[in-house]
Amino acid sequence: TTASEQLTQKLKTLSVTPLQEYPNCFPDVNPVDIYRSHLTSILTEVTGVDAKIVYPALQWTQTLEKGDLVLPVPALRVKGKKPDELAAEWIQKFPESPLVHPPSHNGAFLQFFFKVDKLAEVLIPSILKKKQAFGLNPFLGLKDINEPSKGRKRMIVEFSSPNIAKPFHAGHLRSTIIGGFLSNLYEGAGWEVIRMNYLGDWGKQYGLLALGFEKYGDEEALKADPINHLYEIYVKINKDLTEEKDQIKELEAAGKDASELKDNGLDEQARRYFKAMTDNDKKAIDQWARFRDLSIRRYKETYARLNINFDDYSGESQVKQEGMDAAAKRMADMGVSEESEGAVIVDFSKHVPGKVGKSLERPIIKKKDGTALYLTRDITEMMQREEKYHFDHMIYVVASAQDLHLKQLFKIIELIGYKELAQKVQHINFGLVLGMSTRKGTVKFLDDILRDVGEKMHEVMMTNATKYEQVDDPLGTADILGISSVMVQDMSGKRINNYEFNMDAMTSFEGDTGPYLQYAHARLCSITRRVALSDEELLSADLSLLTESHAHNLLRVISQYPDVVQNTLKTLEPTTVLTYLFKMTHALSSSYDHLRIVGSEKELMKARMALYASAHTVLNNGMKLLGLTPVERM
Template sequence: MSATQFRKAIASQLSRITSCPESQLLGLLGTPKTALKQQFGIPIPRLKSQRDPTEWSNELAHKFQPDNLIQEASAKGPFLHFSVRPTEYIKQTLLQVHNEQSKFGCHIADTPHTVVLDYSSPNIAKPFHAGHLRSTILGNFVKRIHQAMGYPVVGINYLGDWGKQYGLLAVGFAKYGDESLLEKDPIHHLYNIYVKINSELTEQVDREANEYFKRMEEGDPVALKQWKRFRDLSIDSYTSVYKRLGIEFERYSGESETEPYIQPLYNLLQSKNLIHTTDDGAWTVDLSAYDLGSPVVRRADGTSLYLTRDLANLILRQSPQKSMYIVGTEQSLYMQQMFKIAELASLATNMHHVNFGRVQGMSTRKGTVVFLQDILDTAQEQMLKNLKENPTKYNELLTLGVQQGDQHWVGKEAVDQVADQLGTSAVIVQDLIAKRVKNYSFSYDRMTAARGYTGVYLQYTHARMCAIERKANTPITPDCDFSLLEEKEAFELALTVSQFPDIVKSSYQSMEPCVVVHYLFRLAHVMGQANSTLRIKDADPKLAEARMLLFWAARTTLANGLKLIGINPLERI
């Protein structure tokens, strides 16, 4: 690995000079800077020596011997800096990308245990709201970043398909259900029924909903048959929308699957002396010693709650080695309560809450209730409008079409595909560009702009580089003369490319997709600067080959980063 190779060359020699462990020195060297000199540095005080840091830094700079990788060591106060040999750095970086291609940026896990992710998780009786959108996009990133770090991942869409809320839906469907509307659009129809029955909520309706849910828990075949039908129709509807986002789940699960494990859970909690009975007969777990209150795990009428089913789910999954729940920040107390009970009951310990802030100001042409399909349709329509503003490019897309994997589209279908991919790219980047705990204001106009920090800009950068590769008639080969890449723009671009594996690792450690997103904008900007200076057309063939490999490596890195955040890179726009 390019950057790692140079870091090791520095750490190995410094370790011999200072007697500090090489692993410690490697940890201090960090990500290479995109500077013409002093790409790596070490703060000498971090070595925790009794010696004066400035004096020691100067001494080490004099003792360090340049080699075929490192050009110079220099001291500035208590900091020790290192400059690499540019040609060798460019060569090693481009060779690494050429060798690894789509795997560039990936790592090998020391202990590759399976990671179970819960994300998206809509309720079949409620709209796929903005919180589910964030959970879906962020969860897809969490899945991909774990895979990039070498972990096998099981992504689960844990549907809200059980409980009293479903009983309420069933009561509503008996009064207002329409078979034709259910078949045509189950998500919207079930939601409309749910809203209507809620607006008429009386003691009688509430009692009927509770009774219906109790029949389900007792295994009533008629109630369960209808429940399964609603669930299957909902999953089919969700799957088609997820496909537009390029999202696949290893399995669809739900609260309903935990029913056989509810009693074993109660038995376990009782055996651990965790159950406390309230005056009205409900069961709670006292977590006051941890400032987490006393959550209810069984209602007074004997029915289960969401918390009960989440805990029973851990028995179903046989205590996974690592569990991650991609859920909004407003659920933080609930997640802490669940994790603590799971720990006290010895159900699981390695559990993590990947939290996120709210989406503000979201609405669509169809009203204030936001469904994921509406969001994607609106973004696609905006991008289609933008594409038509450039008739030449629009007609070229109609005629030549677009290739994605094994599929090739032409005509209007090609334009619709590109508009849809641009729209989803816009939605994803707007969601991931800021730290996940921050709230953000949703804006169709801002996110679909071709300029600025948008997914559209990243897609256009990738497509532009693909066009250069198509038109240049220059081979992409590692057997080129790297010494011809003398310009500072070439060195800066190679340095930026070489940062990607470190960016992936840093993003994984913080579980912050914005680390990758900001890197991609920086990479795209440096690519644009280099493209305006380092011409391939009409250049000497040997020089054109070297520059082509450089741009191809940058474009490959951009594509890998886009895929990491859940975006399918377009080759033609």
Template sequence: MTTLTLPELEAHLGGLGMNIPIPKFQAVEVLNRPLDIARAYLTDILSNLAECDPDVAYKSIYWPNNIFNGDLVVILPKLSRDADFKTVALRLTQKFKCPLFILPFQDGVHLRITFSSQMLPRFLLPYIYDRLNIYGRHLALGIRDHSSPELERKKLVVEFSSPNIASEFQAKHFKSTIFGAHVACLYESMNWDVVRLNYLGDWGKPIGLLGVGWEKFGSEDEFQVNSARHLLEIYHKIQELFIPQLAASKKIRDEGGDPAEVESQGLFAERNAYFKRMEDGEEQAIALWKRVRDVNIENYTKLYSRLGITFDEYSGESQVSLEAMTEVEEILKSKGLTEEKSGSWMIDLTKHAGKKLGTAIIRDRTGSSTYLLRDLAAVLERFRKYSFDKMIYVVAADQHTTHFARLFKILELMDMPDLASRLQHVQFCDSMNVSQQVQDKLDLMNTMPDEILAECERAIQNSLEKNPEKATPLVGKNDVETIPMIVTNALIAEELSSRRANNHASFDISRIQSFEPGTGLDLQYWYARLCSIVETSYLESSTSLSEEEWESLEQEDEVDLLRLLVQYPDITYSVYETLEPATVLTYLSNVTAQLSMIIPDNEEDGSVASPAHATLYEATRRVLESGMKLLGMNFGK
């Protein structure tokens, strides 16, 4: 894989009539972000014409992220402290001269900058073709030591999905699975060494409650017929009996009382006793726990395979060592952080972080370890195993204050601020909304994930049958292998189509089966169309096009497509910083919408594009594929 060096890039720009060398500024990365080439020249022009410091000029330039507002925009008051910025704008427009841009125009406090339709295709297409699969990837972000880039890459551990094996695979676990896979793909594309970790909720009192349920409702015969479903049915039965007791305990707690008496009776006591049997290593309790764990891991593995997702490690609360938990407790006690209250060992975080973090229990009154203690120990074990630079937890927002804020603060109190600073909770809205269409047909609380996927597949099959003109390029001849991949990609696109904080309904079949712009099906359709057109066209090297062929790319629609393609590295960098995959989907939707202005929707597949347009389509196809892979979408073998 070769990429243009700076001298080669400058030689290419010089051949297009640009002044070289490219103006040098510390903030720009001209070999990774083509918009930075524009920023470099624009900064140089502005600092000279406005007679200001280059840093001031650079900081006055913004990316509007909308081609209708220009390719770049200058905030005039930031460029000049002169109150009469109109005079500054007039001076700039009168003396502005650069072949890369057309003459800028003033729009209120903004000076809008647009690429020249003659220059943009000639400068951008060779840039994209030089990089191909690495266009939009910022490989330096994954380098641990820039003075020795050949050394180890940065290490990221991503914990995601992480269902509780006692209960159903909930919508929030599905969201975590899709978001987590995207985060892993994103960091890998930026050259990080990524470890995908599924930390199962396979220990603790929920498993104890399931154990009580098994002893009351379990059937070996039904377990043999459908083990996963039978375990889920048992959990719902015992949970239904337990809910009134939970409510009674909560009421006492909310009224400022001590629920110890309530929690020492009934299912509370049975649950706690069963979990104590597990922690004591009782053979019968451990045997059931192992069966439950094995059944669920097998079931989840099939689901993840269906989604095209793999994990480097299946871990869980049960895998945390007693030695690591003991070490955490000793550190906490040595620093005077823990105190005993009503038989429980806890940390009063109100003394260290105000009321918002409350009290964190390390061991309950039965002497059993808590989720928090196990997670603290897990952090130490993972850091020693992987020496990670960062660990990201992709978990619903409902656990931020109740768990992760406490976890991070306790690590700081343990004199481990560096370790705490390496941890990040990437949260998403924890709404359990499911589309009404799915809810009408399925009882989610008693439905296995593969059944929901099957319902989505039926809907997409029906949609393809109703839209044969869309189905033909999308499905091809091998629908047996292609349909499941199309369904998975449509699901991924729908889950990632809204910002993480938004309340977004899972499994919205009306969107999943739709070919409307911005949907997964529409995105896959346009990618397939490009593949078909490029395969049947003569593809020139971008450096071999004649002047007449270059001129054919100077039309308004073609230039607007190029104006979108030039943004892609800025889009990927923005998503890396914000971890908002909806930004990628919105961008890809804009690309396909603009593409539809050039390629009529009813144009027959197999049509041959001109060499210039085939070159443009191949560059677009590469960007679409890169963006889709960034989201975690699959392309088969």
């Protein structure tokens, strides 16, 4: 029997009349949708309003005191009476329901409280059976919900996108965390997700880097630690370049000839080297490709610690010259770009009326010497991605410092006639991390950050010697806890907010931190190990034994998880999930004293354990959705 047949069967035993189908209603996937469907059927009778209006008006609540679902009366658009009068009238007419208590009203809101014994009957078995799949809704990403054979929608999430040989800064860190999360979120909603990294890996500075390697490079060091070695070289050779520039200035100030330095100095050599790269000179390209490959290999190891695996390492180097020529021609032909002082620019004020046009400024598309810029590459890259992947949607996870850049990019795509493409792309931005430094100074690389928080977490763990001794792999655990600390702090606020990088606060067990969440998870694992009941035993539990208010609250909070995930597809904020997980773990930790397992008789033990196992699944799924690695012991 399928899940939906089982559900129909179950509802029959609960004397619930067969559920009506509604758009966006997935009772097999989201138990709360059973209530939405059931309530909609009743409410259409009671109010005379069409189900199409009633169903989407039923909202979930953030706080349990307000009810499990609420209906804002004005949303039904019934004329002639005041909302609270209508509410009172409808409450009068409301028939007895097997699933919900008689409604109440709070001003213009009708409040519905679930009959929790029935909730337990539909919710717990569903979670115990679905396990990792609980909270996911694979139907949302279907091209056509009625015809799954037509396939899934395709999404590109571009994120992280560091620059080779340059520091991996806070902006890259946040992009990595948020982008990894969004990828998981859409995958869970049934989309086909392509995780893409758009590396900064092209330009004159990579010619300079190659020169630097000739001067300062070391094969062994490169292979052992490409990221740091290339960065060291980059720093040294840039210092040389600065000195050269100073020298030229001095010579010129003294009225002396600087032409030798100008014609054959580092800067000119770097330009020539990069020219050789763009001309596909084998030696130059091979050297550059080696730097790139070794760097990517190293990045991959670090990303793996964050549970991230990119499908495509694109980058500025991957943008084709022919493509850029074609795009430049199109912009010129359509009158979008124009010449200005020898360069090519887009003057948005001529194409977009009013303030908006002005605010988009006048970016350069091609410099006097013909070199293409960051923006130009992005224009062509977007078209290349469209051609390669035929995506349905694409997200750029980039710091809000680049808001203007992405606005310019999207507008140009629209102005040159790719309206549909322009509608499929979205910028997900985020604020700054302030003071991201560690005890060893300002952080440069992701590895440094992760190592430092790992060490700090290890120190914190060692303060509790008895517990520390019970952990099998303390260093590995400290590493994971450190990563969780950083990620949870990053995801605590809205994306757009800036936050202070605070090592002490993020590694604390107190407050809503990564270690706290991990602790809540490890505690559930420990209970599971001790109680050791099989799935069959849990599924046969008599859930009517869950009578305490703590059990009821926990059940109600747990039931919200699929709605939370669905709501997150609207907010696209990691904090939507994280805030919920903290709410759930708080309800959990306050119930332990009231819902004891050890010492309870067998049937009660089974029922309570079924509840804890459900909480465990929700916490585990939520943490993984965020990109965290839940630990079993700590």
